Amino acid sequence: MDGGRYKLYKRIFSLVLLLVLVGIVIANVLQNRAADNAAEEEEAVLVDDGSSSQGAAIAPAESAGVEPGEPAPDFELETLEGETFKLSDLQGKKVILNFWYSWCPPCIEEMPEIQEFYEDYQDEVEVVAVNMTKHENQLSDVGDFIDEHEHTFTVPLDREDTLSEPYVVYAAPTTYFIGTDGNIQQPRRIGPMDYEFMEEMVQGMD
Incomplete structure (x- = not known):
């Protein structure tokens, strides 16, 4: 070679x-x-939204929220009307605990459904729509929204964002379902609800 x-x-x-x-x-x-x-x-968990994928989200495992069977963290806030609201005062009733703010499109979408459901079931179920006031442009937006749409359920104001941590609220709307024993009884919902979904959730609670 x-x-x-x-x-x-x-x-x-x-x-x-x-x-x-x-x-x-x-x-x-x-x-x-x-x-x-x-x-x-x-390390991620699929947040259960009930029976459909609407409103589902992927969140870190540590953001899974208050689980069914755990007690709902108690809190005391001032309502839109200036009254004092305390969650534990509702023990003995089923509670839909919703977190929202007025410029959130999915929140706006579900509000008429929540109102209709509340009108039909208010003797059995209390609807508590906690406004995440710290995320509002101004406080008056909350009252204007509620008055314009004639919503009659309770609206506590979380002015200092004190409930985001105990309820692990990282998106709006977020909803918990609390039974008569004061415990969470259904998986939390992230995303808008409709009438049928709320009815299904409540019927599965005691």
Whole structure:
């Protein structure tokens, strides 16, 4: 074998070896990325929205909220009318506890459904729509919204965002379903509700 051909073979061999090494590096990078993605998926939980995917969201596991069977954290807030509201005063009644603000499109979408449901079931179920007042442009927007749409359920004002942490409210609307024993009795709902959904949830509570 002459020297020129030997050098050519040597260059080809070096190039092939380099390509093999690059391929190994790329394969390792892709494998590590796949492992990282799998780990992230294991750390996430699908928030149960009841019977459909409407309003469902992926949240970190630590954001799963107050689980069914756990007591609903008690709180005391001033209502839109200036009265004092305390959640534990409603023990013995079923409660739909909703978190909302006035410029939130899904909140606006579900409010007529909540009002209609409340008018039909108010003897059995108390609707408490906690306004996340800290996220409003101005306080008067809350009263204007409630008056314009003639909503009659209780509207406590969370002016300092004190309930976002205990109820793990990271999106609006968020709704909890509290039984007569003061415990959460259904998975929380993230996203707008309709009349039939609320009826189904309440019928499954005691």
